[in-house]
Amino acid sequence: MAAPKNANGKNPNAKKARLYNSRTIKTQVNDSSFVDKERLNIPDFLQSRTFEIKSFELSQLKTKNASATRVFQSLPRVLRRRAASHNVKRIPKRLRNRSLKEMKNSLNGVPPKTEHLRGRQLYRLNTRKKLLKLGGRLKLLRSLPTDDFYNQKFNMREKIKKLNEEITSIQEQGGNGKNTENVKKLNNACGSYDNTGINEIAPKPRGNIKFHKRQHKFTWLPTHIWHSKRFHMTKQYGYQIPLTPTQKCFRLMNRQKRSGTILVETSYLNSLVLEIKDQEKLKEVLLSLTKYVKKVPQSIVNGNKSYHDWIEIKGKKIGKGLVYASLETCKILIRVQPCIYKSLFTELQEIIGRDGTIYDCSYSLGSVDLIGPTAINSISKVLHLFKDTNKELVQSWSELSRTNDSNVVPIGTTLSFDIMDPRIWKRPVNLPTPASEGNSSDFTNDLIIRLSQWNSSLITKSSIFNLLEPSGRHDTYKDQFSTKAISQKFSQTKDSSNSIDQAYHENSRIPLLITKVSKYNWTVIMPWYWVLPLWIKLIGVRNIKTGGLKQIQQANFEEGVPNFPQDYPFLKDGWIFNELLGKITKEKHDAKPLNLQNKAAPDLREDEMVISPFNCDWNGLKNIVYLTKYSKKSEEELKTTAPNFATFDENLNRIVKSYDDIVQIAKTFKASLEGVSVVELFDKNNQSHATFNTLEVSTLKEVVQGRIPVAQVSIELVSGGKIKDGARIYTKDHKEEVYQPWSFIHLVGYVSSGAFNLSKGKDSGVGAIIPSGISDNDEVLVRNIGTSKMYTAKLRFVKD
Amino acid sequence: MTLIKHSPNTTLKTNSEQSTTFLVKLSTPFVSAVKRIDKMFTRTRSDTVVVKGMGKAMEKTLGIGGTFDDKLGYSVGYYTGSVEVLDEVVDEEDEAHESVYKKRMVSYVELRIRKDRK
Incomplete structure (x- = not known):
């Protein structure tokens, strides 16, 4: 039957039909990717549409970036800084070019450069530059300015003159010039030296020439510059101590304490080393210092265990501190809060008299504290032991580093060994797992039982000797790499390599003492100028977050442990x-x-x-x-x-x-x-x-x-x-x-x-x-x- | 003599382990445990959630298993095992307070709750 037509001779439904037809989408059955017009050949199909897919993905990425109009907005919270919108120096270096480009496009454009100084101000700046150059040169000559330079009130010109004199006197006859008596010869070009007071309180460390004026009253800790950029600092006990990070971290620190590691620099704690050759007298002093009345446990006397508890002088408790005795080297290390240190020092001088020597190591031994169950696991990633380390020690260290919960490890567990310069490795590395790895809880429990018997030898005698002896510490600084030297070495190696040439591995031997001072807290003691290199590497470990005094307080509070000083009203x-x-x-x-x-x-x-x-x-x-x-x-x-x-x-x-x-x-x-x-x-x-x-x-x-x-x-x-x-x-x-x-x-x-x-x-x-x-x-x-x-x-x- | 009972090392190492394992303590409230386990399925791609309870908490764990099995209609697998824990004995009369550690085995039950309902 023919379709009906209207008066114009056209089909009245044609328009409607066209509309309906437009709604149905035609399928392309004649596409070349269809095999037999039934099955889809996916590779062919995708290839014919590569361009569309790619441009679709690209447009998605573009819209994502377009929403973050400025580069600093896409940074993670920890890298955001105040004033980053108009000050490129507040943005990470890798993003500065992009930021400048963005600023050009913005309404205000790039801010004009500040005019350079003129007149007196410029002169002052130039002389200062000259002074710093001289200071740098002196360091390269492996020397430090004499005490006069620091103690006397020189003006800038006099200081330059003084430094010039010192440099010439060192250069003349290889250091046999007229003023060389006061000149300190160092064994490295980094300015590291051992600052120990023998039978007297050590002088305050002088610090870098650039910053020495700011350290007259309050000593800077080895990591001061790192901390002062990221922490609120507090001036206490003659030190500038990190108080708390500038970033919000209350909940984070709680999480870290429960399942990670909090790293705190504790070099402000003062230490002294008692050297008494007579072993009986040494034991007697040890007994009088500790809380024990009849006898000090053999494990502490042997040096297998450290003591972290009340320290007593003439039967009176003066505060809590760490005591580590080493009979083999005839030394006792004592580490206390700085406010009770001076009185302890003078009291000990009276007790010991001429029977022994007291070394004030407040500025020659530094330390970091690791709080949390993965403390040893985290630090093991940056510590590289020497091959000649005692096998039993290596075994225990490897097992300790694999436990994810070091809370059960007996308090007082102490290890001591030498490590290589941690900066030789670019990234943290896991200790290799031995092939004969059993069930993880099995070896942990056995390890703890073994450690609690206090008869395994986890102490390397030479390391303890080097750590507690001024000359030993001095030797560890020999040819210490500067940061610049390390990066030069790295530039000569392949990009993929994690470490520089093996030949440099034995360059430095750093003695360490690692000891567990409370249920959740490990202390690592090392020579003062090795704290910073280790610190820089430790902060690269993913599980580690850094804290200050407030974080120690938080950790103590959460455990229901008193914190010094507020919870000790009787001190x-x-x-x-x-x-x-x-x-x-x-x-x-x-x-x-x-x-x-x-x-x-x-x-x-x-x-x-x-x-x-x-x-x-x-x-x-x-x-x-x-x-x-x-x-x-x-x-x-x-x-x-x-x-x-x-x-x-x-x-x-x-x-x-x-x-x-x-x-x-x-x-x-x-x-x-x-x-x-x-x-x-x-x-x-x-x-x-x-x-x-x-x-x-x-x-x-x-x-x-x-x-x-x-x-x-x-x-x-x-x-x-x-x-x-x-x-x-x-x-x-x-x-x-x-x-x-x-x-x-x-x-x-x-x-x-x-x-x-x-x-x-x-x-x-x-x-x-x-x-x-x-x-x-x-x-x-x-x-x-x-x-x-x-x-x-x-x-x-x-x-x- | 004081006895300090240490819990076994139950640290969950991987992320997927953390999001699919639920450890029951004696002090874990029953209903909130059921709710939290149920919620785990919505947050993980894995189709199985593991629920573990040891010692005194075994009864509660089995109760949770029963709820998922009977009332909520999940398919639940029941497994048993034992885990090693450490006991610390402190001699307080001794001045040194030296501890002696001893191993002890404790039984546990493990539920494997599968997403596909019966």
């Missing part, structure tokens, strides 16, 4: 820290406008203020405890007796009848007691500490002069709540869940560091309490300053 530095903290917090509080001062808080009501609300007020606690004893009334009686008019005895001393009497008397004591430490560390062998609970106080004088024994504790909340610094700890006898005017009667101590603990998922704290009547795992109540809510917490004593 001088802890006491000063607490007092200063109180002053600063009070000043801050008083500077606030009245409406922002929390006058209604229970601590801050003037009439009830027995203890200072600004810090851990140990004086206040002592007054309360002694006055309660003085009253000869039970806590219950004091609590329930209502405040009344004051009553006095025949000597006009106020009689304590209620809690309010304690408040009134304590207030009169407050001012007279500032600046005197009233706490001492609890010692169960001390008779007065053991019987503190039953101590009788009969006069007010005893109250003023009394001291309280405290023990360090870590606490953890049982259920929800918050713990902050300075929180108060009450016994369970308090019963009420909110603050009461009589609450202070049940006060036993303070939390010195309290915060949310990422490892535990709830708030925890470290502090100190009067331990009498309280045992491990007891529940206590905790209240934060300025609040009235009490939280229940579980308490554990920190073990020595």
